[in-house]
Amino acid sequence: MWFRRDLRTVDNAALSHALRHHNITHCVFVFDENILRHLPRDDRRLDFIHSSLQELDATLRQHGGGLYVLRGDPMQLIPELAASLGCDAVYCNRDYEPYARERDNKVAALLQKQGCELRSFKDQVIFEQDEILTAQGRPYTVFTPYMRAWRKRFTPALAQAHPTPLQNALPLPPSSQGLPPLDALGFTAAPTQTLKVKSGRTGGEALLLDFAHRIHAYKASRDFPAIKGVSYLSAHLRFGTISVREAVSLAIGEQSEGAESWLNELIWREFYQQLLWHFPHVAEYSFKAEYRQLSFPGEDRWFDAWCQGNTGYPIVDAAMRQLNQSGFMHNRLRMIAASFLVKDLLLDWRRGEAYFAAKLMDFDLAANNGGWQWAASTGCDAQPYFRIFNPVSQSEKFDPEGKFIRRYVPELAALDNRAIHAPWQAKSLPAGFVLGRDYPQPIVDHAVQRELALTLFGKKQQGPA
Ligand SMILES: Cc1cc2nc3c(=O)[nH]c(=O)nc-3n(C[C@H](O)[C@H](O)[C@H](O)COP(=O)(O)OP(=O)(O)OC[C@H]3O[C@@H](n4cnc5c(N)ncnc54)[C@H](O)[C@@H]3O)c2cc1C
Structure with a gap:
């Protein structure tokens, strides 16, 4: 049983089939080098995966089993392990991402050559x-x-639920001392314990x-x-x-x-x-063909300010700081921050998509790409290009007392409930607070950028003149 994005023993389709159809089931997880070489060694998702694996391993051990944990290329490691254990089948749950599809096809072909079958399930x-x-x-x-x-x-x-009779023979990996720590696998624990979501089953x-x-x-x-x-x-x-x-x-x-x-x-x-x-091409470019050639005029320094939560728009900055600190961002804020990147900063949605992909604990290619293409109006069934979020009114509507902003942008904590959404418009600011020194002036003017975005997207909508 090859675990991937299904780190549980309860209600697991492939595990259920393996246990019910075989007398012996070995369990394995591979830290996939093809994915990991693009990530920093202290990526906080590794913490989540590692501690979830520890729990999975412990559950298997309670039933006399255990988990093989490998690091490398699964296209090599899975067939090798299957051969060394004499497996007649490898069970896994289907993954619909383009890389996973290619990987699984290759593994299936290699296994077939050695008389073993890859059996995949909807899960x-x-x-x-x-x-x-x-x-x-x-x-x-x-x-x-x-x-x-x-x-x-x-x-x-x-x-x-798919039943998983764990008592049905789960032999321990030979010489297994339990799961190796993260550093033994070549990673380091995330620098701060910012993980707010408790991991594991x-x-x-x-x-x-x-x-x-x-x-x-x-x-x-x-x-x-x-x-x-x-x-x-x-x-x-x-x-x-x-x-x-x-x-x-x-x-x-x-x-x-x-x-x-x-x-x-x-x-x-x-x-x-x-x-x-x-439509696997959405992973590379716009779902809507008319937006594929769009050339985004936004400046690199705006992108840096957006990433760091220093745009001068408090709700956007609070959202980005939540992402940077915790690896999570609330859905309403994902929509606001994404819209701001594309329609206010006039930057390519794929830059924002990649930044979210690097930071989100829950990063999922399908949902992230779908969310970005929705906000950028380039996706199917997306936000129409002329409906542009106003970051100030969104902030007033969805964080009316500025509680969320105060949590993540503490330098604005003393501003009143009106001023906190748009400090540059405030009639008065707290004594000692200087806009531009204590918190940035807005890096762009929403009203101006909105017109530019309408022209940029509108031209494409009408097609060439
Ligand atoms: C720009 C952008 C990027 C996003 N990137 C991701 C991502 O990488 N991974 C991800 O899981 N979600 C993504 N979402 C969707 C959504 O924001 C998150 O799923 C949600 O905020 C997670 O919080 P929750 O578990 O409390 O959600 P809840 O509101 O409790 O929803 C329950 C579950 O439904 C699913 N879900 C909810 N909303 C959506 C949605 N709009 N699209 C797809 N699935 C949804 C998630 O699995 C979520 O856990 C993105 C949305 C946007 C606008």
Whole structure:
């Protein structure tokens, strides 16, 4: 059983099949060098993965098993390990990202040569690949009809857990002393313990339980970053410490507006997964062909200010500092920060996408790319290009008392609830506070940039004159 983005023993499709069809199941995880060589050695996601693996290993050990943990190229390591253990099959759960598809095809071909089969299963979504298509047999490119079709096809049986009888023979890796520490694997722990989301299966279970008490209020509270209104489960869904079936079961097990709305978000997740599957080119360029040649005139120093949370727009800066400090950003803020990068700073959405990919604990290619292309108006079913978020009114609406801003931009803590959203417009500022010294002046003028963005995107919309 080859674990990848499914770091749990509970309700795991591939593990269930392996355990039920074989007398002996070995378990393995590979720190994939093809991915890791692009990341810093202290990437905080490695902490999350490592401690989740420790827990997974401990659970397997309770049942007489254990986890092989390797580092290198899985295209070499998996066939080698399968050969050395004399396996007749390798089980895994399907991953729909372009690199993963290529990797799995190669591993399958290599295994086949040695008389072994790669058996892959649907696990991280309720519906995959071609399971939900339009009446014409084409993939959906608009969310609402996709969501309706998803709900129509869904039956509670699809959210039932896959049984995983762990007592069915899980031999220990030979000479295994338990999971090697991060540094023995060539990494270092993240410099500060900024990880707010507790990792591992127990972390995921605790969050799910906590959210179960709040799900009824999700719809009303989900847009306010200062309130504990969302589930914070994204990293767990990303690494599979919680299964999508557990999440969907929570949503359908309760009759409330909040639960309905939360289920919709889980369907957005699947909408983007199927888009990436059908249109893998979105990972490289705009879904909409008319925006592929767009040339973005924004300045590099604006990009640096955005990354550091020093744009002079408090809500954008608070959002970026939350990301830098914790690896998380609230969904409303992701939309505001992304819109600001593209429509105010006139920078290529792919630069923002890459920055989020490097920093987010929950980074997921399909969701991140989908979110960025939505905000940049380049994606399918995206925000229309002429609807441009005003960062000040968004801030007034979704952080009315400036609580979130004060948390992440403490230099603005003394500003009153009106001034905190746009200090440069304030009639008076606290004694001793100097704008431009204690906090940056806005690096661009929203009204001016908005017009420029409309012209930039509008020209493309009309096509060449
Ligand atoms: C620019 C941008 C980039 C994003 N990048 C990512 C990313 O890399 N990884 C990621 O998981 N989500 C991403 N999202 C979607 C969303 O912001 C996060 O899933 C959400 O903020 C995570 O918090 P939560 O778990 O409390 O979400 P909740 O509101 O509790 O939602 C529950 C779950 O539904 C899924 N979900 C919610 N909203 C979306 C959405 N719009 N698209 C896809 N799935 C969704 C997530 O798995 C989430 O955990 C992005 C959104 C935008 C606008």
